[in-house]
Amino acid sequence: MFGSKICPCPFRRAELLELPPLREVIARHGLSASKALGQNFLFDEQLLARIAAIPGDLAGKAVLEVGPGPGGLTRALLRAGARVTAIEMDRRCLPALAELADAFPGQLRIIEGDALKLDHYAVMGEPFAVLSNLPYNVGTALFVRWLSGPKGHENDWPPQWTSLTLMFQQEVAQRIAATPGNSAYGRLAVLAQWRSTAKLALKVHRSAFTPPPKVMSAIVHVEPSSMPEGVSAPMLERVTEAAFGQRRKMLRQSLKGLPGALAALDRLKIDPQRRAETLDVAEFVAVARELS
Numbered sequence: 567m568f569g570s571k572i573c574p575c576p577f578r579r580a581e582l583l584e585l586p587p588l589r590e591v592i593a594r595h596g597l598s599a600s601k602a603l604g605q606n607f608l609f610d611e612q613l614l615a616r617i618a619a620i621p622g623d624l625a626g627k628a629v630l631e632v633g634p635g636p637g638g639l640t641r642a643l644l645r646a647g648a649r650v651t652a653i654e655m656d657r658r659c660l661p662a663l664a665e666l667a668d669a670f671p672g673q674l675r676i677i678e679g680d681a682l683k684l685d686h687y688a689v690m691g692e693p694f695a696v697l698s699n700l701p702y703n704v705g706t707a708l709f710v711r712w713l714s715g716p717k718g719h720e721n722d723w724p725p726q727w728t729s730l731t732l733m734f735q736q737e738v739a740q741r742i743a744a745t746p747g748n749s750a751y752g753r754l755a756v757l758a759q760w761r762s763t764a765k766l767a768l769k770v771h772r773s774a775f776t777p778p779p780k781v782m783s784a785i786v787h788v789e790p791s792s793m794p795e796g797v798s799a800p801m802l803e804r805v806t807e808a809a810f811g812q813r814r815k816m817l818r819q820s821l822k823g824l825p826g827a828l829a830a831l832d833r834l835k836i837d838p839q840r841r842a843e844t845l846d847v848a849e850f851v852a853v854a855r856e857l858s
């Protein structure tokens with residue numbers, strides 16, 4: 567099915583493998599993009615290779631890819647030497663993915679299913695990097711889940727994932743990497759930054775997708791850092807929810823309903839007349855620590 571160049575030089579076989587163009591794969595398997603499944607495919611193999619390179623060297627590493635579709639990013643990950651587990655809910659894509667599994671023996675495991683319903687930690691069973699170009703609503707839901715840690719184990723950190731490299735609508739990517747004082751700064755930024763580093767890794771023009779979405783996209787790269795001591799993750803979530811729930815209000819108003827919060831501000835010498843968007847991540851962490 568796939569041709570491979572025979573070459574005596576000591577390069578990895580996968581790097582030499584000639585795969586059919588993605589457009590041909592799509593046409594051969596009749597994979598017209600489904601709007602309901604949020605399908606916007608990437609065909610530019612140079613761009614896909616750049617995305618696969620964002621987390622660094624993936625050779626031999628376990629990677630979880632959610633939503634491989636026809637396998638554009640998947641082939642870039644396989645060429646980088648990753649051991650990929652790919653979860654896809656559109657069964658029309660499975661034959662195209664099976665061809666990739668044949669071309670990279672032992673490197674690709676395909677799971678048909680809804681990534682929102684699967685326990686990724688049980689599926690992977692070892693530390694893993696996550697790379698994904700997902701529909702935006704699914705991407706945000708999974709992102710929040712990964713950052714919050716497994717249910718009932720929110721304070722176990724670092725998590726089993728070693729990095730998250732995810733495509734988002736540019737506006738959401740900006741909210742994730744935002745800093746205080748910026749109108750994009752809010753709960754998502756604090757969640758992404760209090761025990762991880764989050765950066766905008768790559769902007770992707772809408773014309774790179776087929777069909778092109780209405781808005782621009784960007785890739786966010788997140789790596790876990792150390793967990794601040796003495797803070798409970800659910801408590802930090804309660805503080806940011808209250809503070810940003812009324813982001814235009816002063817803290818003395820927005821945190822009024824959270825027992826002990828105003829006294830905590832006083833002890834920390836944080837002016838209760840400030841608004842949530844002026845507090846940096848360390849200040850939110852300090853308030854949550856006082857209340858934990």
Ligand code: SAM
Nearest residue numbers: 603605606607608633634635655656680681699
């Ligand atoms: N990775 C491919 C690419 O970059 O060209 C496809 C990206 S497309 C934006 C998103 C993919 O996610 C589609 O193949 C879609 O079927 C799949 N998908 C959507 N929701 C999903 C879910 N809940 N679980 C698993 N896959 C999902």
